[in-house]
Amino acid sequence: MEVWCVESDNFTNTDLNFYDCGEEVCSSGYFFGPVARNHFIIHFILSGKGTFRCGKKLYALEAGDAFVICPDHIAYYEADIDDPWHYLWVGFNGVKAPKIIHSAGLSYDNPIFHYDTDNFFKDSIQKMASFTKLSLETDLSRLSYLYLFLSKLIEIAPKSNTISIYESNIERYVISAVDYIEVNFYGNISVNSLADYIGISRKYLCTIFKNALGQTPIEYIIKTRMENACHFLTNHDLSIAEVATSVGYSDQFVFSKQFKKIIGQCPSYYRSNHH
Secondary structure, three states, X not given: OEEEEEEOOOOOOOOOEEEEEEEEEOOOOOEEEEEOOOOEEEEEEEEOEEEEEEOOEEEEEEOOEEEEEOOOOOEEEEEOOOOEXXXXXXXXXXXXXXXXXXXXXXXXXXXXXXXXOOOHXXXXXXXXXXXXXXXXXXXXXXXXXXXXXXHHHHHOOOOOOOOOHHHHHHHHHHHHHHHHHHHHOOOOOOHHHHHHHHOOOHHHHHHHHXXXXXXXXXXXXXXXXXXXXXXXHOOOOOOHHHHHHHOOOOOHHHHHHHHHHHHOOOHHHHHHOOO
């Protein structure tokens, strides 16, 4: 079985995040799952046959077909024994990902589409995979092709699909939460204060935030703080204690412990290796 995969670096774009992409030439009867993911994955079949199970529905698929795995839903797929499939895949998430998938006429209940007009989807995924260097430049390049890929998906979808007010509100709530965190990460911010600011319950905020971004609000707060701490640590005029205070930690020990947990290095070691 031949397989290659390209994963994203740490670059995060709130609207749309590239996770990974790859290509697999499956062996006879190869299967994956049942498993749930925290992001969307689109598999595009180049050749061969197989089956995809989503909930209680079973789909027999072949070249030109594609299937979407939605976040937090159990999925299972298996290559045909006599003619195993060869497919490409791309994984992504973000605040606008559910809206994009909906606009393309796709969902947990309708996870299949077919396209055999040209090699657009194949070329797009292979182009994403061609950017292998870990840098902001390559992350942005991959993301640009992901936007083109999803734009095409919407273009070929039935034109009757519309976004409900409910879904638009969810997007607005999550974007408001992210914006608030990005501006106030250095303060005494909590999930409760975040929910109060937006005007929704804590439980509802946690649910829609996790569905949109694949992480809880508190995880996003900590991640934002650590990303900014990495930036501040490159400024040698700031002490570790001052960096801790700048990202919302009054206790340097607590900050250092959290930094090592998230980044994998203690602040002083990170500083010595990032000038």
